[in-house]
Amino acid sequence: MKRxxxxxxxxxxxxxxxxxxxxxxxxxIIAPFAPGGSADTLGRIVAQKLTESLKENFIVENRPGAxxxxxSDLVAKAAPDGYTLVVSGIASHVLAPAVQGTPYDxxxxxxxxxxxxxxxxxxxxxxxxxxxxLREFVALAKSRPGALSYGSPGNGTQGQLVAELFKQRxxxxxQHVPYKGASAAVADLIAGHIPAVSTTLTTAAxxxxxxxxxxxxxxxxxxxxxxxxxxxxxxxxYRDIVAxxxxxxxxxxxxxxxxxxxxxxxxxxxxxxxxxxERLKPEGIVPTPMDPKAFSEFVAAExxxxxxxxxxxxxxPG
Numbered sequence: 001m002k003r004x005x006x007x008x009x010x011x012x013x014x015x016x017x018x019x020x021x022x023x024x025x026x027x028x029i030i031a032p033f034a035p036g037g038s039a040d041t042l043g044r045i046v047a048q049k050l051t052e053s054l055k056e057n058f059i060v061e062n063r064p065g066a067x068x069x070x071x072s073d074l075v076a077k078a079a080p081d082g083y084t085l086v087v088s089g090i091a092s093h094v095l096a097p098a099v100q101g102t103p104y105d106x107x108x109x110x111x112x113x114x115x116x117x118x119x120x121x122x123x124x125x126x127x128x129x130x131x132x133x134l135r136e137f138v139a140l141a142k143s144r145p146g147a148l149s150y151g152s153p154g155n156g157t158q159g160q161l162v163a164e165l166f167k168q169r170x171x172x173x174x175q176h177v178p179y180k181g182a183s184a185a186v187a188d189l190i191a192g193h194i195p196a197v198s199t200t201l202t203t204a205a206x207x208x209x210x211x212x213x214x215x216x217x218x219x220x221x222x223x224x225x226x227x228x229x230x231x232x233x234x235x236x237x238y239r240d241i242v243a244x245x246x247x248x249x250x251x252x253x254x255x256x257x258x259x260x261x262x263x264x265x266x267x268x269x270x271x272x273x274x275x276x277x278e279r280l281k282p283e284g285i286v287p288t289p290m291d292p293k294a295f296s297e298f299v300a301a302e303x304x305x306x307x308x309x310x311x312x313x314x315x316x317p318g
Contacts, residue, residue: 022082022259023056029249030086032071034064034181037153038202038285042116042247043087045279049270050263060087064180067156068092069102076104080111080252082259088250089118090243091157094302098310099156106303111255112296114267117280117288118246119201120220121162122230123150124186124213129195134216134236137196141172149175150196151185153203158245159185161306162219162233163198164314169238189213200245201227202283219243224284246288246302248295264292 027050031043040062047058063071072092078084086092093106104110123134131137141148152159155178167174177194179185182203189197189204190212197204197213201224207213208227215230219241223232233241249267251260270276271287280287290298 020258022256022262023054025083026057026059027082028084029058029060030071030075030084031060031062032064032068032086032092033062033153034183035062036183036203037181038119038200038245038283039068039087039089039091039247041202041283042118042285045276046116046249046267046270049273049276050266053266053270066102067096067100067154069096069100069104072096072110073103075250075252076109078252080254080256082251082255082263085113085249085251085263086110087247088112088299089247090245090302090306091153093250093299094306095158095161095310096156097303098307107296107300109253110250111253111260111292112299113249113251113255113260113292114264115288115290115295115298116247116249116267116271117286118244119284120218120224121158121198121243121245122201122204122208122218123163123166123196123198123216123233124189124204124208125196125216126189126192126194127211127214128192131216132214134231134233137216138170138172141170141174145173146175148196149177149194150198151177151179151188151194152198153182153185153200154178154180156310158243159198159200161310162241162243165241165309166198166233166238168312168314169241186213202285205283217241218284220284226282226284248299260292264295 031040033039043060047060050058068091075086097106182199185197208215217233268289
């Protein structure tokens with residue numbers, strides 16, 4: 001028995017010593033979507049601040065595909081040593097498992113570290129479509145059933161889900177065009193290859209401000225001060241289309257608690273810095289600090305909340 005307690009004491013000491021020496025080499029943060037989207041933007045902001053505070057390089061690596069599942073699966077299978085993390089979120093850890101199934105369990109196979117927050121979704125159109133608001137868009141879609149299309153960041157993403165819910169509530173038929181990332185969808189919108197896009201406000205914000213895209217509605221609870229002319233779906237009569245495209249930081253299951261708590265503290269601190277908040281504010285992103293336990297419970301609750309909605313929406317994998 002004495003040997004057993006000595007072993008436990010040694011294990012606790014070794015774990016604490018390992019956490020104290022971490023990070024001793026660069027840390028990889030997988031962004032499971034293409035460059036330029038919200039996952040990439042938030043990942044790079046947090047990586048920069050962690051690099052500054054922890055005195056080691058945090059490097060963002062884009063691994064897009066399958067609604068975030070490809071990059072997330074890579075992290076789920078990584079060693080739980082704190083050197084491989086993922087920009088997790090509702091797309092990869094709630095929607096993709098519900099829509100297409102994933103090789104990982106979004107709760108059991110990850111250590112959920114910290115919630116970043118996130119922007120609402122936006123439905124935007126090319127000005128050439130000649131519609132000024134959501135009501136005119138619905139009227140046009142009803143006059144041309146199945147003729148209009150919309151792009152999204154990919155099958156099983158929140159952009160698709162919001163658009164599919166909108167289609168159901170409005171009684172219209174739109175064709176879905178999935179892209180490998182939000183930036184590509186917005187680029188094709190501006191080029192006139194697709195008439196509409198449903199994606200994060202973050203990705204479309206610059207084009208909306210420049211007048212190259214018209215924001216018809218956002219999925220926030222209330223209008224955002226930075227976009228006073230873009231109404232919410234709720235105020236346009238679609239009260240159940242309220243959703244945040246949240247993003248977060250996670251790692252493989254069984255990460256040492258000391259590393260998890262240290263990362264949580266540093267991420268929450270970084271997101272409250274004035275320069276970070278000012279950078280996120282124009283994109284409609286409000287940081288949402290949670291401790292690891294609360295955040296893990298939040299992920300489980302989101303899975304429970306959205307799974308039946310995903311199935312009812314008819315969202316399908318690619």
